[in-house]
Amino acid sequence: MFIDTHCHILKKYYDDIDSVINDSIENNVKLIIFSCCEKEDIEESIQLLNSYDSLFATFGFHPDQIDKVCDNDLDQLENLIIQNRKIVGIGEIGLDYHYPTNKEKQKELFGKQLSIAQRLDLPVVIHSRDATKDTIDILNQYHLRGIIHCFSGSLETANTYIKMGYKLGIGGVLTFKNSKLDRIVEKLSVEHLVLETDSPYLTPHPFRGEKNSSKYIPFIVQKISEIKNIPIEEIGKITTNNCYELFDLKL
Ligand code: NI
DSSP: OEEEEEEOOOTTTOSOHHHHHHHHHHTTEEEEEEEEOSGGGHHHHHHHHHHOTTEEEEEOOOGGGTTTOOHHHHHHHHHHHHHOTTEEEEEEEEEEOSSSOOHHHHHHHHHHHHHHHHHHTOOEEEEEESOHHHHHHHHTTSOOOEEETTOOOOHHHHHHHHHTTEEEEEOGGGGSTTOOHHHHHHTSOGGGEEEOOOTTSSOOTTSBTBOOOGGGHHHHHHHHHHHHTOOHHHHHHHHHHHHHHHHTOOO
């Protein structure tokens, strides 16, 4: 079996969520950990968690939410996480310097959520875009575990995160022709990797251009299997195990 450790499932992305979940299960993606990262999505996300056994979630505020989130929202987030055992981590949270934006405010929101993770002893799912140095500096101030979502950095950066105790989230980008991520993955042990789609975005080859969904995880596994010359079943076993340990999942 496989686990999609990061995606976005909401009615605004999918007309028929039932079939997204069922198609995934049919394709051996037995668990999906989706990310709820905006205030407006919380209510629907909790309903989804209540409706499907195969769904778990991480909740947290994305760096693009800096102007919409106040301390009261963070208190509510913390309470919500304490109350719901299917919220198994905090994310996606982090830094995004791709667009001109308020770096200091992003760092502040990121830090506050890392503190919640530390208090609740929960893993974090990290969004870091054009912000590797600051991400590493900030994460080094905490003792946490988690996933570097959609990892696409250098081998050196990969090894830095691994030494800090983080797993690398590998998704559709690995299947893109010019990604160069294959050369990095080739050199990393599968013990440090987890699978993700980031659906509805980043659809793997050969479905690029279509809407992504967790059912495409096997195409990412297939690519890892080719690169590392390890059987698909083995990749599934190791990445699933990584995920169980990280999120302390019990079936
Ligand atoms: Ni995402």
